[in-house]
Amino acid sequence: MDKVCRSICFSLFLAALLLLSGCSSIDTDANPVILTLWHNYGGQLKETMDEMIDQFNETVGHEEGILINVTSISGSATIHEKLVMAASGEPGAPPLPDIATAYPKTAFFLAEKELLVNLDQYFTATELSAYVPQFLQEGRLEDGGLYVFPIAKSTEVLFVNATIFNRFAEATGAKLADLLTFEGIARTAAAYYEWSDRQTPAANDGKIFFMPDSLFNYSLIGCKQLGAELFPNGTADLSTPQYYRVWESFYKPAVLGHAAIFNGYATDLAKTGDIVCSTGSTAGVSFFSPMVTYADNTSEPAELAILPYPVFEGGKKVALQRGAGMCVIKSTEQREQAAAIFLKWFTSPENNLYFVSQTGYLPVTLEAFGEIMTQETANIPNANIKMLLSICRMMQEEYQFETAPLFDGIDQWQEQYEKRFKEIAAASRDAYQEQLSHGSDPAIAYETVSRNVFETFIREFNN
Numbered sequence: 001m002d003k004v005c006r007s008i009c010f011s012l013f014l015a016a017l018l019l020l021s022g023c024s025s026i027d028t029d030a031n032p033v034i035l036t037l038w039h040n041y042g043g044q045l046k047e048t049m050d051e052m053i054d055q056f057n058e059t060v061g062h063e064e065g066i067l068i069n070v071t072s073i074s075g076s077a078t079i080h081e082k083l084v085m086a087a088s089g090e091p092g093a094p095p096l097p098d099i100a101t102a103y104p105k106t107a108f109f110l111a112e113k114e115l116l117v118n119l120d121q122y123f124t125a126t127e128l129s130a131y132v133p134q135f136l137q138e139g140r141l142e143d144g145g146l147y148v149f150p151i152a153k154s155t156e157v158l159f160v161n162a163t164i165f166n167r168f169a170e171a172t173g174a175k176l177a178d179l180l181t182f183e184g185i186a187r188t189a190a191a192y193y194e195w196s197d198r199q200t201p202a203a204n205d206g207k208i209f210f211m212p213d214s215l216f217n218y219s220l221i222g223c224k225q226l227g228a229e230l231f232p233n234g235t236a237d238l239s240t241p242q243y244y245r246v247w248e249s250f251y252k253p254a255v256l257g258h259a260a261i262f263n264g265y266a267t268d269l270a271k272t273g274d275i276v277c278s279t280g281s282t283a284g285v286s287f288f289s290p291m292v293t294y295a296d297n298t299s300e301p302a303e304l305a306i307l308p309y310p311v312f313e314g315g316k317k318v319a320l321q322r323g324a325g326m327c328v329i330k331s332t333e334q335r336e337q338a339a340a341i342f343l344k345w346f347t348s349p350e351n352n353l354y355f356v357s358q359t360g361y362l363p364v365t366l367e368a369f370g371e372i373m374t375q376e377t378a379n380i381p382n383a384n385i386k387m388l389l390s391i392c393r394m395m396q397e398e399y400q401f402e403t404a405p406l407f408d409g410i411d412q413w414q415e416q417y418e419k420r421f422k423e424i425a426a427a428s429r430d431a432y433q434e435q436l437s438h439g440s441d442p443a444i445a446y447e448t449v450s451r452n453v454f455e456t457f458i459r460e461f462n463n
Contacts, residue, residue: 046073
C-alpha cells in the first residue's frame with residue numbers, strides 16, 4: 001500500500017474511532033488511547049514527520065493501543081503563542097494537546113502553571129543514561145525535573161558556496177582551512193572584496209563574503225570561546241574586552257562591505273550569490289538551493305561545503321546547542337504513559353537516526369551519536385546531510401556545547417540587540433561609503449565613521 005493510500009485509510013480509521021469515543025466511554029482494553037500532537041516540523045520536514053508517525057501508529061502504537069493524531073503544524077513562535085493562549089484559557093484558544101514541541105522558555109511558562117509532566121517518572125535511570133547528558137540537561141527546569149524531552153538537536157556550522165569559493169581560491173590562493181577561525185574569515189572576506197572589486201570597472205563595488213545568521217548567537221558564543229560570559233549573572237555585560245573583540249569582528253567587516261547587514265536568513269542571500277559563507281543552524285541545511293541565480297538572471301549549480309563552527313583565534317572550541325524538544329501535558333497516568341512510550345520509540349537510536357538523516361538535525365542518544373551514526377552516514381543518500389553529520393560527529397568529540405540563557409525578557413533583549421547592532425552598523429556603512437565617494441582614504445574613512453560608535457552603542461543599548 002503506498003503512502004497516500006495508507007494515510008487515507010488511517011485517517012478514516014481514526015475518524016471512526018473518534019466518532020465511537022463520542023458515543024460512549026472508551027474501553028482502553030479494546031480501543032486505543034488517542035494522543036494529540038502539535039509540532040513545528042513543517043515545510044520540507046513534514047513528510048519525514050508524517051512518515052514516522054504513521055510508522056509508530058502501525059507498529060508499536062498498534063501493539064500498545066496508542067494512536068498519535070497531529071492536530072497542529074506551525075512554526076515554533078506560533079506554537080508558543082498557541083500554547084500560552086490555551087494554557088491561559090483565552091477565548092477562542094484551542095484545547096491543549098497531549099504532546100507539543102517546545103523550547104525551554106515555553107516549558108517554563110507551562111510548568112509555572114503546573115501543566116507539564118515531569119518525565120523523570122516515566123523513564124528509568126538506565127533509560128535516561130542512554131541520552132546525551134547535555135541534551136537532557138537543557139530540558140530540566142529550576143526544580144531539576146525533566147519537562148522538555150530531547151528528540152532532535154542542532155548546532156551551528158559554517159556553510160560555504162564551494163562553487164564561488166573555488167573560483168576565488170583559484171585566482172587568489174585562498175583555502176577553506178582559512179575559514180576555521182573568525183579572523184581568517186575576516187581576512188578572506190577582505191581579499192574577496194578586493195578580488196571581486198577588480199572584476200568591474202567601477203571602484204569600491206566589491207562583493208560581500210560572510211553573514212552570521214544570528215548576531216545574538218555570534219556574540220554569545222564568541223564571548224564564551226574567549227573565556228567571558230555575555231550574561232554572567234542573568235544580565236548582559238557588554239563591557240568586557242572579549243565582548244568588544246567579538247563586536248568589532250562583525251562591525252568592521254560590515255562597515256567595509258565584507259559582511260552582510262541583512263534582516264532575513266543567510267540562505268536568502270546564498271540563493272542569489274550575494275554571500276559566499278554563513279554560520280547557521282544545522283537544521284537549515286535543506287534550505288540551501290542547489291542552484292544560484294544572480295542579479296543578471298544567469299544561474300549555475302552551487303556545490304555546498306560545510307565546515308565546523310569557526311573559533312576565535314586563541315579561543316576554545318565552543319558552539320551553540322539548539323533545538324526544541326517535546327513536552328507532555330498533564331492529564332491521566334494512562335495518557336502520560338502512552339506519551340512516554342511514543343517518545344521512547346521516536347528517540348530509539350535507529351528511529352532517531354533515520355529522522356536526523358532526513359532533516360539535518362542531530363541525534364539525541366549516545367549510541368546514535370556514536371557508532372551507529374558513523375556506520376550509517378555512508379548510507380545517507382543526501383550528500384549535504386551526509387557531510388553535515390560527519391562534521392557534527394567531529395564537533396561532538398571536540399567542542400563544548402552551550403545553550404542560550406533562559407530568563408524572563410530574553411527574547412525581547414535578543415530582538416532589540418540584533419536590531420540596534422544592525423542599525424548602527426548600517427549607519428556607519430552609509431557614512432563610510434559617503435566618505436569614499438568624496439575621495440577619502442579607506443583607512444581614514446573607517447577611522448572617522450567608527451569613532452565613538454561602540455561607546456554610543458553600549459550607552460544607548462543599556463538605556
